[in-house]
Amino acid sequence: MSTVVEHVLAAPSRYVQGRNVIQKLGSHLKSLGSTPLLVADDVVWEIVEDSLAKGFEESDLPVTRVGFGKFATAEAVDSLVETLRNGGHDVIAGIGGGSTIDAVKAAGHLAGISWASVPTAASSDAPTSALAVIYTDEGEFVEYRFFPKNPDLVLIDTVLVANAPERFLVGGIGDALATWVEARAVAKTRAKTMVGDAPTYTGTALAELSWKILWENALDALDAVRSRTVTPALEAVVEANTLLSGLGFESGGLAAAHAIHNGMTAAPQTHGLTHGEKVNIGTLTQLIMEGAPSAEIEDFIVFSTKVGLPNSLAEIGLTPEDQKEIRAIAEAATVEGETIHNMPFTVTPELVAEAMTVAETLSRRIRAEHGLPEPQLYRAQH
Structure with a gap:
């Protein structure tokens, strides 16, 4: 057969x-x-x-x-x-x-x-x-x-x-930004998606379209929310966050970013952060692990900082010295069956922990070079 x-x-x-x-x-x-x-x-x-x-x-x-x-x-x-x-x-x-x-x-x-x-x-x-x-x-x-x-x-x-809190839209942008970064990794391996044995070209293309719409409209859409008005930019971002990212992740596939998010749920320091805020750390970690071009990583840090998304350990309540917690996140992110194993290379807890650790230094350097605020330590409400 x-x-x-x-x-x-x-x-x-x-x-x-x-x-x-x-x-x-x-x-x-x-x-x-x-x-x-x-x-x-x-x-x-x-x-x-x-x-x-x-x-x-x-x-x-x-x-x-x-x-x-x-x-x-x-x-x-x-x-x-x-x-x-x-x-x-x-x-x-x-x-x-x-x-x-x-x-x-x-x-x-x-x-x-x-x-x-x-x-x-x-x-x-x-x-x-x-x-x-x-x-x-x-x-x-x-x-x-x-x-x-x-x-x-x-x-x-x-x-x-x-009329919803601005932070909700910010979180949605963080969730949706991961969609193309993960889908393009899955496209290389033709790994399982959430619904099939391999991604569809349509799902991958919709993931990329979501990414493009966000880069063009996210900052203007946030201005609309601050003014409590509906603008074409806001309509575009709502569709990108909800429909395009939804179809893209499901039929294009998930990889490291969401697995790292899942790992973070076991770290009390990160509690209280939105889904998309934690996913954004996963996206940056995935970009570092896969050796993405330095210009792409720089652009991602600058853009996500302007959006209001965390891209450093400090902003999720951790420091590079918290290796026990970082290792626990990395271990949870790489358990058998997690989507991180859809990456086009073998991913180990060590690789994840190292990429998360270096993200702090990267973020601080790039933000300083662009005159952006330095990361502030997040403190979870217990």
């Missing part, structure tokens, strides 16, 4: 982005079911309730909402499944951040119903994907859960994004 190799492009059934589209959530969910369950924490619900209520009324849908905690834990998922079954719900929508959306995906899959992602910030590329990241109650990475389909709907309102 001949070997079967699958090149898979995974995508949500429908992606909706624009000003005030939260008002149309009811009509979009109407095509998926008649008894939706909305999942949102109290802060998010206070922001969106009035905007979506009229649309639900016009679509003759009941507004049923349950709250959500901080992390997508196995227990949180199981609790949602029980709520779905007890209430006879036929579609579930996660409104808010990545953990809310991930828990909803996992619960929707287990309950065998449709699910929708409704991010209220462009803070990660998770909403479009057919996977969820499960954590402990303390926020430590436990596992990826993979599903046989992507969300039935992804809806993101750019007015909500413009």
Whole structure:
């Protein structure tokens, strides 16, 4: 029997982005079911309730909402499944951040119903994907859960994004900047992606497009958020962070950057940082490990500093002297099965630890040469 190799492009059934589209959530969910369950924490619900209520009324849908905690834990998922079954719900929508959306995906899959992602910030590329990241109650990475389909709907309102904290958009940019750096590494090895045996050219191309849009629009998009306005630059970055990066990482592949992020979840010093902030350290570490051209590394440090992303150990609460912690991150990032092994060379804990350590010196030198602020030590809130 001949070997079967699958090149898979995974995508949500429908992606909706624009000003005030939260008002149309009811009509979009109407095509998926008649008894939706909305999942949102109290802060998010206070922001969106009035905007979506009229649309639900016009679509003759009941507004049923349950709250959500901080992390997508196995227990949180199981609790949602029980709520779905007890209430006879036929579609579930996660409104808010990545953990809310991930828990909803996992619960929707287990309950065998449709699910929708409704991010209220462009803070990660998770909403479009057919996977969820499960954590402990303390926020430590436990596992990826993979599903046989992507969300039935992804809806993101750019007015909500413009009014969300600036740091959320910064984190989304950090998450999305990794997409092309990782996808191009996977393209060299033709390694497994999150959904297939090898990447698609489409997934790789979308990852590169995300990168290009960010370099052209990120700083202007951040100005829009500071002004709480929706501009073409903000629309472009929202699409790059959410759709293009989502399709790019899933069908183009992950490599070192996200594995190093996963390793960091075991380091208490890094707790409180956003997903994208930690991923950015992983991206720089990957660039150093792969021997990227010095001009590319310099440009990356300058650009990510201007965006407001960490690119030094200090900014994630560490120093080069914290070798025990750095080694622990490196060990966790290189466990069997991690995506770091999609790199086109053998990656060891020593290689990761050395690259993370030298990042501090590199960052400080390049920032000084460009008149940029020197890194400040991050202190996690315990």
